[in-house]
Amino acid sequence: MNRGKVDVDTLLKVLLLLVVVWIALEVVEGVLGILGWLLGPLQPLLGIALIVLIVLYLTDRL
Numbered sequence: 001m002n003r004g005k006v007d008v009d010t011l012l013k014v015l016l017l018l019v020v021v022w023i024a025l026e027v028v029e030g031v032l033g034i035l036g037w038l039l040g041p042l043q044p045l046l047g048i049a050l051i052v053l054i055v056l057y058l059t060d061r062l
Contacts, residue, residue, distance in 0.1 A: 036043065 039046065
């Protein structure tokens with residue numbers, strides 16, 4: 001079985017990209033956690049509003 005030849009530079013770039021995505025997800029999680037804490041009681045209403053907007057968009061009524 002012949003494995004694909006990948007340069008070390010390419011592997012390092014892929015690894016760097018994965019680390020950047022991981023850090024970005026951690027930052028987004030922190031921001032959403034703060035927003036979730038601030039908007040505590042309104043979270044169910046925001047979820048329902050988001051579902052309604054998606055349904056309206058999918059049915060071309062928005």
